[in-house]
Amino acid sequence: MxxxxLPLGTLQTNCYVLSNSEKECIIFDPGAEGDRLMEWLHANELSPLAVLLTHAHFDHIGAVEDVRNAFHIPVYLHVEEKDWLMNPSLNGSEFFHMGRVSAAPADRILTNEEEIQIGNFQFKLFxxxxHSPGSISYYYERGQAVFSGDVLFRGSIGRTDLPRGSRDQLIESIHRHLLSLPEETIVLPGHGPATSIIEEMESNPFLNGF
Known part of the structure; x- marks a missing residue:
């Protein structure tokens, strides 16, 4: 794997690019700075196949249209947030005074915890x-990694004070789906450095003692 x-934008939201030996790639959460992201993709001679969104808060979707239009690829999003891309009041950009962010609807609406295949990339969806009602964690078993969005961070968890957030629900999601993954699984969060399941099991103060 x-x-x-690539941390992008004012909030340094992590965009991840997962690529294979054929130079195909999947883009996770293109949050901002579309020109910079596309320049990086072209410099690395990568051919994107899809955009996978962990959720639709504004800092994760700001460059969706740039990438989708440049490469003519589908955008995947959970059904619980199917209206958020188009609506600045739902995606939060209206309230954070960083400019209104909007995009066209997602091309693929995800409704179940399932497996999806895009090219030779296969993901289990959790x-x-x-943190948000439609948050998805994408488990890439082949690469022993999970793209967790703003659910789990190194030494922390996602904020739950935004609309339709729930701390109890977030903790349950983490324990049910993420901490049940193999301990060596790499956690690739929406902000900050990568971590691992075992590191968070042993040292995350928000999870210990639950």
Whole structure:
């Protein structure tokens, strides 16, 4: 597995690019700076196959249209947030005074915890609400990694004070889906450095003693 982390935008939201030996790639959460992201993709001679969104908060979707229009690829999003891309009041950009963010609807609406195949990339989907109602964690078993969005961070968890957030639901999501993964699984969060399941099991103060 070859993944790259690109912190983008004012909030330094992690966009991840997962690529294979054929130079095909999947883009996770293109949050901002579309020109910079596309320049990086072209410089690395990568051919994107799809955009996978962990959720639709504004700092994770700001460059969706740039990437979708440039490469003519589908955008995947959970049904619970199917209206958020188009609506600045739902995706939060209206309230954070960083400019209104909107995009066209997602091309693929995800409704179940399932497996999806895109090219030769295969992911197990875990619906992990709590930070937002449609948060999805994408488990890439072949690469022993999970793209967790704003659900789980190194030494922390996602904020739950935003609309339709729930701390209890978030903790349940983490324990049910993420901490049940193999201990060596790499956690690739929406902000900050990568971590691992075993590291968070042993040292995350928000999870210990639950």
């Amino acid at each position: 070859n993944w790259s982390q 619906h992990t609400p709590g």
